[in-house]
Amino acid sequence: xxxxxxxxxxxxxxxxxxxxxxxxxxxxxxxxxxxxxxxxxxxxxxxxxxxxxxxxxxxxxxxxxxxxxxxxxxxxxxxxxxxxxxxxxxxxxxxxxxxxxxxxxxxxxxxxxxxxxxxxxxxxxxxxxxxxxxxxxxxxxxxxxxxxxxxxxxxxxxxxxxxxxxxxxxxxxxxxxxxxxxxxxxxxxxxxxxxxxxxxxxxxxxxxxxxxxxxxxxxxxxxxxxxxxxxxxxxxxxxxxxxxxxxxxxxxxxxxxxxxxxxxxxxxxxxxxxxxxxxxxxxxxxxxxxxxxxxxxxxxxxxxxxxxxxxxxxxxxxxxxxxxxxxxxxxxxxxxxxxxxxxxxxxxxxxxxxxxxxxxxxxxxxxxxxxxxxxxxxxxxxxxxxxxxxxxxxxxxxxxxxxxxxxxxxxxxxxxxxxxxxxxxxxxxxxxxxxxxxxxxxxxxxxxxxxxxxxxxxxxxx
Numbered sequence: 128x129x130x131x132x133x134x135x136x137x138x139x140x141x142x143x144x145x146x147x148x149x150x151x152x153x154x155x156x157x158x159x160x161x162x163x164x165x166x167x168x169x170x171x172x173x174x175x176x177x178x179x180x181x182x183x184x185x186x187x188x189x190x191x192x193x194x195x196x197x198x199x200x201x202x203x204x205x206x207x208x209x210x211x212x213x214x215x216x217x218x219x220x221x222x223x224x225x226x227x228x229x230x231x232x233x234x235x236x237x238x239x240x241x242x243x244x245x246x247x248x249x250x251x252x253x254x255x256x257x258x259x260x261x262x263x264x265x266x267x268x269x270x271x272x273x274x275x276x277x278x279x280x281x282x283x284x285x286x287x288x289x290x291x292x293x294x295x296x297x298x299x300x301x302x303x304x305x306x307x308x309x310x311x312x313x314x315x316x317x318x319x320x321x322x323x324x325x326x327x328x329x330x331x332x333x334x335x336x337x338x339x340x341x342x343x344x345x346x347x348x349x350x351x352x353x354x355x356x357x358x359x360x361x362x363x364x365x366x367x368x369x370x371x372x373x374x375x376x377x378x379x380x381x382x383x384x385x386x387x388x389x390x391x392x393x394x395x396x397x398x399x400x401x402x403x404x405x406x407x408x409x410x411x412x413x414x415x416x417x418x419x420x421x422x423x424x425x426x427x428x429x430x431x432x433x434x435x436x437x438x439x440x441x442x443x444x445x446x447x448x449x450x451x452x453x454x455x456x457x458x459x460x461x462x463x464x465x466x467x468x469x470x471x472x473x474x475x476x477x478x479x480x481x482x483x484x485x486x487x488x489x490x491x492x493x494x495x496x497x498x499x500x501x502x503x504x505x506x507x508x509x510x511x512x513x514x515x516x517x518x519x520x521x522x523x524x525x526x527x528x529x530x531x532x533x534x535x536x537x538x539x540x541x542x543x544x545x546x547x548x549x550x551x552x553x554x555x556x557x558x559x560x561x562x563x564x565x566x567x568x569x570x571x572x573x574x575x576x577x578x579x580x581x582x583x584x585x586x587x588x589x
Contacts, residue, residue: 143437
């Protein structure tokens with residue numbers, strides 16, 4: 128049995144764990160990075176990057192088949208080769224993973240430990256069956272995994288999660304997507320554009336992350352034109368028939384529908400990977416889901432020298448948030464008991480659909496009625512959007528009545544990912560709508576639509 132003594136032990140070598148390791152070392156502490164699975168981070172291996180590669184292929188197919196409106200005609204059919212599509216996705220994905228693995232390989236061997244860790248007590252970890260790690264502080268950065276309800280687990284390999292899509296060698300013909308969140312919409316639309324017959328089945332009327340009823344309803348209409356979309360479906364049965372799956376569900380209109388698919392892609396949420404950590408063998412206070420009760424400001428679990436960062440805390444499963452939290456957790460672990468709050472950035476969320484979906488700052492659902500005004504713009508007649516034939520979208524910006532400060536926005540529209548960054552910067556700088564309207568807007572650009580919404584808000588504040 129090996130024994131290791133260290134200042135900081137980090138469980139998990141994903142985005143949060145790697146950031147925590149670097150921060151702990153920068154603070155002058157000794158640190159060891161423990162990983163039981165493959166290196167490469169969720170984002171690079173099965174998340175952000177491979178999904179964007181699939182979306183890029185889907186966009187290329189879509190634009191090739193919709194060029195006629197510009198007078199640009201492709202004589203003959205556009206052929207989508209599923210094997211070539213997936214080969215590029217995997218090839219480029221492996222490049223991104225390789226960059227992360229190279230960074231881990233460059234770390235000192237003494238700072239890395241392979242195996243799954245579990246707590247023996249508050250400050251001692253058992254890694255595999257071979258090494259005990261005595262740590263002054265511990266960072267839990269074990270990430271998250273997709274949820275697979277029992278109904279779908281019974282389907283065997285015909286029920287998949289987003290990770291499995293990127294192992295395909297070819298594209299299937301028919302896919303049911305369970306869940307209308309960001310992952311469900313992104314992958315559902317991408318597969319539909321690549322010639323797969325797709326049905327996206329939500330359960331509670333959800334359309335991505337949107338909470339503004341008008342924006343959500345608009346987005347529902349847009350996506351319903353792109354694929355079969357049932358945001359309020361109730362799945363009654365899922366039965367495997369050979370290499371096919373038969374689903375029976377009740378639509379939002381109350382109709383009972385039965386359909387057959389090659390795969391059911393379950394995108395029904397994610398849960399923190401904490402099941403194998405042996406947290407019940409510690410004195411940490413746990414919530415009803417078995418997660419350590421922690422301070423969201425410092426990421427510290429009670430008064431213990433244990434910190435929970437990234438997807439493992441179940442708050443914001445986004446790479447940039449995981450990286451920020453990892454840095455804070457690593458620094459606090461190294462300097463314990465002297466801990467400091469996480470420096471949070473302006474909230475920003477993006478779905479890489481077409482049109483894109485974005486949210487910045489406060490959600491509509493979280494704002495107090497009568498405390499704000501809403502500025503609106505439709506992108507249907509917005510100049511640059513119409514020039515590009517990308518004129519689908521509706522945007523709401525929210526401004527505080529008392530201070531005139533910009534507090535948030537929700538929208539669907541062209542170039543949403545870029546406008547989202549402008550608004551996040553404006554929010555973090557605490558700008559009013561008047562400050563924002565004094566900023567330069569070039570002509571003709573899609574951002575002029577944002578100016579229209581801000582002007583609308585300014586008029587309503589007068």
